[in-house]
Amino acid sequence: xxxxxxSSKCSGCHACLVACSLNLFKENNPKKAALTILPxxxxxxxxxxxxxxxxxxxxxxxPTNAIQKNTKGAYFVDYAECNLCEACVPxxxxxxxxxxxxxxxxxxxxxxxxxCIAVCGTxxxxxxxxxxxx
Amino acid sequence: MSAQIKALGIIKSYIGGKNEIIVDAGNTVRETMRALNIxxxxxxxxxxxxxxxxxxxxxxxxxxxxxxxxxxxx
Amino acid sequence: MMNGYGGNIxxxxxxxxxxxxxxTSPELASDFIxxxxxxxxxxFKEVPKGADPLGPENKLIVSSGPLSGLMIPxxxxxxxxxxxxxTGGYASASLGGIFTAEIKYAGLDSIILEGIxxxxxxxxxxxxxxxxxxxxxxxxxxxxxxxxxxxxxLGEEFQIACVGPGAENGVxxxxxxxxxxxxxxxxxxxxxxxxxxVKAIALRGTKPIPVADLDxxxxxxxxxxxACKKSELLKPWQNLGTTMVVSWCDEIGALPTRNFSAxxxxxxxxxxxxxxxxxxxxxxxxxxACPSPCGKxxxxxxxxxxxxGPEYETIGMIGSNLGLAEIEDVAxxxxxxxxxxxxxxxxxxxxxxxxxxxxxxxFARADTDGLELEFGNVEAxxxxxxxxxxxxxxxxxxxxxxxxxxxKVGKGSEKFAIQVKGMEQSAYATHNATAMLLAYMxxxxxxxxxxxxxxxxxxxxxxxxxNADKVARVIWLQHLRPMFDTLGxxxxxxxxxxxxxxxxxxxxxxxxxxxxxxxxLHLVSExxxxxxxxxxxxxxxxxxxxxxxPSPRFYTEPPKSGVTKGQITKLDDVNKMLDMYYExxxxxxxxxxxxxxxERLGLTMLVA
Numbered sequence: 001x002x003x004x005x006x007s008s009k010c011s012g013c014h015a016c017l018v019a020c021s022l023n024l025f026k027e028n029n030p031k032k033a034a035l036t037i038l039p040x041x042x043x044x045x046x047x048x049x050x051x052x053x054x055x056x057x058x059x060x061x062x063p064t065n066a067i068q069k070n071t072k073g074a075y076f077v078d079y080a081e082c083n084l085c086e087a088c089v090p091x092x093x094x095x096x097x098x099x100x101x102x103x104x105x106x107x108x109x110x111x112x113x114x115x116c117i118a119v120c121g122t123x124x125x126x127x128x129x130x131x132x133x134x
Numbered sequence: 135m136s137a138q139i140k141a142l143g144i145i146k147s148y149i150g151g152k153n154e155i156i157v158d159a160g161n162t163v164r165e166t167m168r169a170l171n172i173x174x175x176x177x178x179x180x181x182x183x184x185x186x187x188x189x190x191x192x193x194x195x196x197x198x199x200x201x202x203x204x205x206x207x208x
Numbered sequence: 209m210m211n212g213y214g215g216n217i218x219x220x221x222x223x224x225x226x227x228x229x230x231x232t233s234p235e236l237a238s239d240f241i242x243x244x245x246x247x248x249x250x251x252f253k254e255v256p257k258g259a260d261p262l263g264p265e266n267k268l269i270v271s272s273g274p275l276s277g278l279m280i281p282x283x284x285x286x287x288x289x290x291x292x293x294x295t296g297g298y299a300s301a302s303l304g305g306i307f308t309a310e311i312k313y314a315g316l317d318s319i320i321l322e323g324i325x326x327x328x329x330x331x332x333x334x335x336x337x338x339x340x341x342x343x344x345x346x347x348x349x350x351x352x353x354x355x356x357x358x359x360x361x362l363g364e365e366f367q368i369a370c371v372g373p374g375a376e377n378g379v380x381x382x383x384x385x386x387x388x389x390x391x392x393x394x395x396x397x398x399x400x401x402x403x404x405x406v407k408a409i410a411l412r413g414t415k416p417i418p419v420a421d422l423d424x425x426x427x428x429x430x431x432x433x434x435a436c437k438k439s440e441l442l443k444p445w446q447n448l449g450t451t452m453v454v455s456w457c458d459e460i461g462a463l464p465t466r467n468f469s470a471x472x473x474x475x476x477x478x479x480x481x482x483x484x485x486x487x488x489x490x491x492x493x494x495x496x497a498c499p500s501p502c503g504k505x506x507x508x509x510x511x512x513x514x515x516x517g518p519e520y521e522t523i524g525m526i527g528s529n530l531g532l533a534e535i536e537d538v539a540x541x542x543x544x545x546x547x548x549x550x551x552x553x554x555x556x557x558x559x560x561x562x563x564x565x566x567x568x569x570x571f572a573r574a575d576t577d578g579l580e581l582e583f584g585n586v587e588a589x590x591x592x593x594x595x596x597x598x599x600x601x602x603x604x605x606x607x608x609x610x611x612x613x614x615x616k617v618g619k620g621s622e623k624f625a626i627q628v629k630g631m632e633q634s635a636y637a638t639h640n641a642t643a644m645l646l647a648y649m650x651x652x653x654x655x656x657x658x659x660x661x662x663x664x665x666x667x668x669x670x671x672x673x674x675n676a677d678k679v680a681r682v683i684w685l686q687h688l689r690p691m692f693d694t695l696g697x698x699x700x701x702x703x704x705x706x707x708x709x710x711x712x713x714x715x716x717x718x719x720x721x722x723x724x725x726x727x728x729l730h731l732v733s734e735x736x737x738x739x740x741x742x743x744x745x746x747x748x749x750x751x752x753x754x755x756x757x758p759s760p761r762f763y764t765e766p767p768k769s770g771v772t773k774g775q776i777t778k779l780d781d782v783n784k785m786l787d788m789y790y791e792x793x794x795x796x797x798x799x800x801x802x803x804x805x806x807e808r809l810g811l812t813m814l815v816a
Binding site for chain 1: 313387388415419430490491492495496497499505507
Binding site for chain 2: 440441443444448452453455456459460481482661663664667668689699700702703704706
């Protein structure tokens, strides 16, 4: 299972980011969220949403095995095991592997909690089966 | 031939608190509202099968007509 | 650290360059809560009596609220308060977008701009790294180019609030832009920022916002989101936003037409919401944490441009009020106002007044710089917007607002300057709608609709009815609606989606740790309302009843066409309503708060 985002429906509200940071860090801080909204203004005038596809590339390169699968089958970061080496960041094809040592002493990523979906009013997000690449 | 009128928000109070009511098709939305004692002016938006229509739209068999008032405005 | 708050008031003395922070006082938070409450308090307390609105003694107070930046629907509203250059009284404008959230993440509740900078600057806030930076290369640029340049220079995470050439040139109703399409629009809040030579505020914060009870807050926030998403009104509202009411207002005689000479516009159909959606809308754009985005980002193929909008007010004031029938033209005019940086509502009001002057022969083509200022002339509107922003030719006169312009020109033009207290009336024609008329008469910033909106109520109980219940309704709305501006969140989830108001107090309590019922909140609103009334009384000589009178058009000139043809309110009824309003508010017959009212609200010391 993974998160899917239909970017064309995104209104740029950031509610998903706050819900996410509350889940991952119990904090109201959208800069510690595990998905990204990229506004493209003034032209073309749309938002792009980047989400984790649960591809596992991050887990494959992590030298401390800090990235494991949770009960939902989603990759998550075990904060206790992360040593901030940042090996995971450049291998993420969606740019949703986050390390900001000023904000947290661990890398972080989407753990498929689904809270983002609960607060999205325009049906951008859903959780579905991982589709095999063509 | 009949249609369904769905009363949203305060419009419910004009039809005895009901959410919806079945009416005859063939009349305009305006005529239908008058027959139900809903003052046409109070209805800000008429959606027929989820598309905005004017109050002069003639209601057809099977239409779902939502009547909406703007209580709060801008 | 105060739960629900950023925690600090930032003071920026532009004259000396000194920047200081002080902790937000818990008493202030208790008595005035935040947002426009903080704005009203600092304005009354710190801007001295008689201050020149464009001078160093005026302050621009930018305030977030306890709901801002949190997981609460619509938690994206920011208040801008100052002494108004347009009216000489109280100005407060509300900005949507993301800016208010960022204020909280930077550990702030209010940013107070004081003095005047010797050179153009922008204020750069990056968490605790705060400095004034040279803005000479940005000065003169439009708001879109300014925001783009600052975001490219500083990073996409920075939220930008900026002014355009309109503010730099001193147009008295210049506004502040943010997020490519949201504004703090009315009363000249942008003018004050421009007078202080502050081109922009660039802001980034990476701190979390503390809350009192995390689990209760998450639960209460989710309940609010759930209510919004389950509302039957969500989808229609998302689809059309405020443009939903254009056709309806046209039908009921509320759509301002040709300088409010009527309330229905025969060309109106090509301004309606569904037509607009199909013709130009490309994205639904929303503010912070809003599940019901009302913003309609549009592409005008005819002009090759984009704009966020137009929303109802601009459609009314620049569309039907100027006789413009095609939405794409209105959208382009909207863009010009936004980029030059002037309020679309006041600009529309001023241009409409000028068009009526032209129609009546008060202006000849020599007075209009050769423009054929006829209602419906699109090109003239585009040119005049630019002239106003540059204060050139006729634009210099119109840049002062219709009250001053009409005083200068005379010849009976004062009779059709559609304004109250010096602020142009916003887009609801009130020839025969007594609650809404009273709302415009008594709004605290001048003739603005967002304090009390009573259009449906007038139709439900009877347009021409004048009674104590109507007056009570207006007062209730004047406390309820602005409370959202005080809390730092949008009221439209309640207003448009009809969600249960009782969902808010548990959220507020979980966030701040302070239990408040709506009754408690109404009292705070009443306190703010009376404080700003006392501010007017202090600043305007002979302030009183005369300042609450509507434009005479609404009691002397029944429309000659449209739905409200032949209908007009009687002057007798205008006065009756005002009498009842003052009585219900605990004010004197001249409209000033009585001592016992001030005492009840705990204001006696502050206003002494």
